[in-house]
Amino acid sequence: MADDAAERRPRRRPSIRLRIVAAAVAVVTAALGVGAATLVWTLERMLQASVAEQLADELDALAQGIDEGTIQTAALVQRDDDVLVALRSPTGVVVNTDAAAALPVPEGRAPMTATVDGERFVVVAAEAEAGTIVVARSLASVDDAARSATALLAVAVPLAVILVATVVWIVVDRALAHVDRMRAQVDDIDATGLDRRIEASSRGDELDRLAATMNRMLDRIEADARSRRRFVSDASHELRSPLASMRQFAELARAHPDAVAPGELSEVVLHEGERMHGIVEALLLLARLDERGRGKLQPVDLDGLALEELERTRALGLAVDGAALRAAPVEGDPRLLARATRNLVDNALRHARERVALGSVVRDGRAMLWVDDDGAGVPIEDRERVFERFVRLDEGRARDDGGSGLGLAIVRQVARTHGGDAWVTGAPLGGARFVLELPAAPEPRGA
Template sequence: MRITAAAVAVVAVAFGVGALAMTWTLEQQLRASVAEQLADELAALAEGVDAGTIQTAALVARDDDVLVALRAPAGVTVNAEDAALLPIPSTAAPTEAEVGGEHFVVVAAETTQGTIVVGRSLQEADDAVRTAAVLLAVAVPLALVLIGTVVWIVVGRALAPVDRIRARVDAIDATALDRRVPTTGSGDEVDRLAATMNRMLGRVDDGVRARQRFVSDASHELRSPLATMRQFAELSKAHPDATTPDELADVVLGEGERMHGIVEGLLLLARLDEHGSAAAKAVDLDDLAHAEVERVRALGRTVDGAAIRVAPVAGDARLLGRALRNLVDNGMRHASSRIALGSVVRDGRAMVWVDDDGAGVAESERERVFERFVRLDEARARDDGGSGLGLAIVREVARAHGGDAWIADSPLGGARFVLELPASHA
C-alpha cells in the first residue's frame, strides 16, 4: 500500500504541475493569437483609411466581434456603443482593458483621419482556457485512480510471492525445520530470494539437528560413567565382601576422569563454536611436534620424528598443541607398534601429521570420524578411555585457524591424520 501511495503521490505532483503549465501555456497562446489577429486588422484599417479606400461609413457599418472607434477632431465614430469605451493604449503594443464587463485586447494607430482604436474580446479565449481547466480537473483525478489501481494490482502480484515466502517462513518452527519455501524456477529476484531462504533454512535445520544429536550423544556419554559408578557403588553396598574400598575408589576415579575429559572437550568445542576464530600469535608447529615426540618416548612408545620440518603459523599455541596431542593420542591408540610425526610448508600451507601402522580408516569413514562422539571401534575406544571428541576438537581447532583436518593413507600402512593451516610468512 505504501508503494502505491508513493507512486500515486509522485504522479499526482507531476500531473498537477503539467496541468498548470498546460493551462498557462494555452492561455498565453490564445491571447497572443488574438493580439496578433487584431494587430493585422488594425494595420489593414489604418492603411485603408490613409489611402481613402475605407470610408468612415464603412467603419461604422462593421458588425462583428471587433470594436472599432475612430477618434477624430470632429468627434468619435464607433461601430458599437462599447467601442466608445475603448481606451487609447499608451504604447504601440497590444494592451488589455475591461470594456463593458469583458476583457478586451486593444490596439491603436494614427491615421490622416484621426486615431483608430480597435479591440477584440478575450471571452472565447477565456472560455477555452476554463474548459481545458475543467477537463484537466476531471481527467487528472481519474488518471490518478487508474494509475493507482494498476500500480496496486501490479505491485500486489509482484509481492505476492514475497508474502507467500513470509507466510511459509512464519509457519516454520522448531518442529518443522524440514519445510521449505516454494520456488518458481523463474530465476527472478523473488525466486532467488526463495532459494536463499531455503539454503538458510537448510543450514538452520542442519545446525539444529547436529545440536540435537550432540546433546543426545553427550547425555549418553555422561550417563555411561555415572551408571558404572552407581552400579559399582550399589554392588559394594549390597555385597561389602565382593569389592574393596580401593577397587571402588579406582572405579570412581577412572570414570570421574572419563567424565572430566568429556566435559572438558564439550567446553572447548563450545568455546570454539562461540568465538569462531582463534588468537593469532606466532606458533611453530615443528616445536609442538618435537614436544609430542618427547612425550611419546617418555611413555615408552616407539615414535619417529625424522620428517619434522620448520612450519611456522599464526594461531593459539595452546589450542594447536591440544589438537596435535589429540592426533598423537589417536595414533597411539590405533597403532600396532609405532607412530611417526612430520611437518612441512608447501604452497603457502603448513601441515603437521601423525602416521600409524594400524588398520587405517576406510575412505567412506574418513569424514565421519571427525564428527562428535563418533567411534569406529566403539568397544575398544571406550576401553581405551576415548571420549569420541578428540578428532572433532582437532577439526574445529583447524577451522578456527582457517585450516582443516583430513585423513590419508600412511606409508606405515595405517592412517595419516593431517592438520593443515595457512603458513605464516612473518
C-alpha cells in the same frame, strides 16, 4: 500502570499494503496535478500566441491600408467590434467602439494583455503615417478553452488516481497474498515439522527467491536440530557409560566386599571420572567454539606447536619423526591451536602400530600441519564422517584408550573458526594423514 503500559506499547503502523498504495497515490496525484496545471498553462499560452499572431497580421494590413490610402478613417469607425481598433493621431482618437478608447498602447511590436470592461484582450500597436494604430482581440474563447480543459482534467485526474490506486491495490494484494501464504506456512512449522518447506510458485521472481532463502534457512535449522538431538543423545550415552561402570563396581563392592581388592573401587572411579572430565571439557570447548569462536589473534608457529608435541611424546618414551617440519607461521588463538595439534598427535598415537611422523609447510598462502601414522588408515567413505562428533570407527579400541570421539571434531571446528579446514587422506607410512590447514600469516612489509 495501564497508561504507562499503553505508552510503552509501540503504536501499530498501517499495513504495507496501505502504505504502498498511499505512496503510489501521492506520487501519481502530484505528477498528474503538476502535469494538468502545466497542460492548461501551455494550452492557454499557445492559444493566446495564436490570437496575437492573427492580430498582428490584421494590424499590418490596417497600417498598410491607411498608409496607402485604401482604408479611410471613416472605415475604421465602421469596423465590426470583434476587433477593437483605435487610431491615435495628433488631431484626436478614432475608435470603432467606445471600449477601444480604453486600450493601452503597447511599447514596440510586442503584444500585451489588457482588461477592458472586465474582459481580457490581446493588444498590439504599430506606427503609421496617420498616427498610432492600436488593435485588440478578446481572449474570451481562450479563457473558455482553458476553463473547459481545467474542468475536464478536474474529472480525469481523480479518475486516473482512483484507477491507479485500484490497480496498485490489486497488484500489491496479489503479491502480498503469496507473502501471507508463506508466513502462514512458516508459522505452522514447529519442532515436530522441521522437514516441511515453503512452496514456491516457480516464477523465478523475488518471492520465489525469498521462499528459496527461507527453505535454505529451514534446512539449516533442521540440520542443526538433528545434530543437536544426535549430540544430546550421544553425549548422554557417553556420560552414562562411565557412570554405569562406577555404579556397577560400587554395587559389587557393597554386595561382595571380599570380591573387590582394596583401592580397586577408587581406581575405577578415578579412571571413569577422568573419562567423564575429558568428555565434559571437550563438550564445553565445542560449545564455546560454536558460540564465540576464537579468541584474540596472536602470531603462532604451527611448527613450534608440533615440536612441543614431539618433546612431550618422546618424554613418554615414544618415537615420533619430525624431520618434515618447516616454518609455518599463522595468526590465531594459541590455546586452541595447541589443543588441535595435541588432538591430532594423540589420535595418531592411538592408531599407529609403530611409527608417527609430523610435518609442516607453507604453500600458496596456506600453512599446513600434518600428522601421519602407520595404522590401518581411514576408509575413503568415512573420511568426512570421522570429523563428526562422537564418531569412532574403531569402537572397542577407542573406548579402551579413553577416546570420546570428540578430538577430531574439535580439530575441524578450531580450523574452521580460524578460516581453515581439516581433512584426512592416506599417509606415506601406510596409515592415515590428518592435515590441519590455516591461512598463513602475512609476511612483514619490507621483508
